[in-house]
Amino acid sequence: MKVEILSRELIKPYSATPPSLRNYNISLIDEVSPNVNVPTIFYYQANNIAVNTKHLKKSLSKVLTIFHPFAGRYIKESHSVDCNDQGAEFVEAKVDVQLHDLLSQRKNLKVEVLNDLIPCPIGAVDEYTDPLLAVQVSSFSCGGFAIAVCSSHRIADLSTKISFVNEWALAAGQQLLSGDDNKVPNSWNFDSALLFPGQNLPCLPSGLSRDKEIIQVHKVVTKIFYLSESKILSIRERAKVDNSSKKSPTRVQSVFGILGKAMIDVHVANPENPKGYAVVQAVNIRDRTSPPLKNQFGNLYLAACVQSVAGPEGVGLPCFVDCLSSSVKRAVDNCSVLLSLQKEGQTLLSQELGELLKSLARPEICFAGTFSSWCKFPLYEADFGWGKPLWVSGANIPMKNTVVLVDEKSGGGIEAWVTLDESDMQKFITHREIIDIMDCQ
Template identity: 20%
Template sequence: MRNPGTGRKGASAFRTVVESRVERVHTVRAGGADGRRVRLSGYDLLTGPWYTPLTFFYRDTLDGAALRDSLARTLRRYPLLAGRLERDVDGGLSVVCNDAGVRFTEASCPDPMRDYGHGLRAAPVIGSLLREVSAFGVIGRDTPLLKVRLTQMRGGGSVLGVLINHSLADGGSTVAFLESWSREHLGLAWDGPSHDRAVLDALGRPSPDPATRQGRAFLGVGRLRHLTTTLRAGSNKLATVTTRFTAAELAALKAEARRTLPEPGAWASTNDALTAHLWQVLAELRARPADVTEWLGLIVGVQHRLGGALPASYWGNCVSNSWTSRTAGRLRAAPLGALAREVRNCLESNTEDKIRDEIAFLNSYRRKGVSRHVMSVRAPDVATAAVSVNNWSQFPLYRIDLGAGRPFWYEFPDLPIPTVHIAPTPEEDGGRDVYLCLPEADAARVGTAPWRERLHAWNGSAGQVSTGRDGSAGTGSDEDRRDEGAVVGKE
């Protein structure tokens, strides 16, 4: 295993590599297929057929044979994951539920399990990254849509790498599948998901409000512009650094935000305050001219914004995004409460009318056969003038027990655009783990003492990137949990 800071230059300097040797490769099947063809929704088509890698670290050793057995049983209610992607005649995509199977790789590492976490990051443990996540050999081929890699460490402990094709599932649905697998493995009851994309498609309705139509989060562009924007994003050199905000620190941030709210009776959640704080600190880090625009994008789960019209069991991509902006100078000088309220207003702009209009818009492009030309309205800005926030803080990441207890750490991938990823802590004590995916130079700077102090100015002992457990009582009222905000999508 390489030490931190070694290996090739660039993002790998921020992570260690778990060296392993493949022992066996299995194909896991549900054992039956109905052959149906599930046509993917407009939201599904936004992502492209890329894979999202997640890696979970366990102190105790997972049983590979038992995992394959429980995975096969779980796939009976997740037939899309064992299917294959095919192109529709209009350029859309469908999954053929043919039970072609899931790839399950078992590997061994000659090194013992280490104390992975904020002080010791690991690259996604999924084997050859380029081979596993390529989107160019998926459609119309016998390429698994779910890939699992189980790495057994010397002396005990396991690393579980999971890759799901993003065109099938957003972050919430990915974690829902993992939770279903966990419950099946432990012999607990669980409800099956709904894969009926037609239910979502039927909710589309163009908005009668010109402002809603004008403010759509997505737009259609020509093929050349879409390709140029995609290639530009893919050429970015970004790296991810992490830090922990304790429950007490979050409570202090929230108190300051509420103290400085711009109008009486306004409200902001814990995550609103945290998002506002991170947006402001990153604007200070980037130090762009005072009159340029800084954009904040929020990836937003839309299910509960549809007024119960979409079943709670719906499984697939079901996220939108919304944007707000300030000039860099105003952003750096603003009170925290004003920014937190701006975050809240940005979230609340995702009304039922806006989401229904968006579904209708995406469906219209699919009918025209040009779904591949739709992109975010802010796509040209994301590399230099924007940051996107994915909030997974309410997801049960640390309850994925597959027979060896809960994971003690999990890794989120580096993304091609500046992104803030918010997650629960392993102790689920009301704190937050924050993953900052930034240009490599910014990622290096944010790890220095002055910027650690700025990030943690509200913890009472500035300068320490939190990696410990202070035993503080959890923050977050029922009101906070009701609508904490963004949920991961593509960006």
């Protein structure tokens, strides 16, 4: 697949950001978030309406007026955003293949090719010249197209970005179909730093360079595994701690369990020298605090962590899933008191994040993995006026030992995006649990 860049420009907010909002301080959770750009790519089928980038730019400008930090620049010395309206980057490109050919290869897709559809390198963050939001619109030879949105994890999580994209799509769709450009997005709150003040904690290091991701350089590969609804039901049954129990673990925890077990087995199972491992799972806190943090800009998650030592034969699936579920439950329970405890809640969060960073650096931890679920997020609602996306994907983010789960469009199955270094991936796909998953594809 060959991608040709046609143009590159900055889209500024339609209205200037007021002086009172020019300085946006990031929160404690923003501080520890990885210094990476997170890509999300939306794919749309060919239709009788040509891709109108003019209307996309105009609607983007309108929505940036509300989501003003995305048009600013990050100041790493002060852990803040200068909301100077420099703008979000907008790239236009054309692709020499048909969209159908790309989508038909999904089960055997070399994920790194998707990185040609994103507008900036994953690791190009933290410099004042780096846009905090970048978009690439790629037109395929058949008339289909992809809209890739990269946002800096320094200031936004997936929930914030998807809300932004859906607001943009709604404004763009209304403008395209009816000429109405008066759509006003929902109001948003930009005071996360007041709720969870920063404390100059270091971020989770990505280990990435600022250059374009190249497999031969990073030697880290991403592979997509598809789990059907029936396969997930089977895994949930196997993951029960007590076979007599009527309650199964959740579909997300069960899938994390089966994939995490194989990853840990590959790394640390050793009959003569059992080794320690740590797994961190992000837990969205927006709907779990009291009161709920609706329309809150930024990173708002807790890190549920499991630390243990693998046995001679690795880890047992029921025990591992139970530990994952228990760690998430503890995080959810903490969510309910974070705001009501005020200063004590802030201290609790600070202590937990500080301990997490220390734990991952301990010498006895021989494997550290990061799990994130995109399930239940409204990824497939972004209709820019040409219908909803055929597929929503990530790209190859060369941070090893990560798993991202995404609902299939049908809602029943799950796509698991697993990233490992090349040698570990070869061992991973030959693990008996993974062979079982692959045999059912």
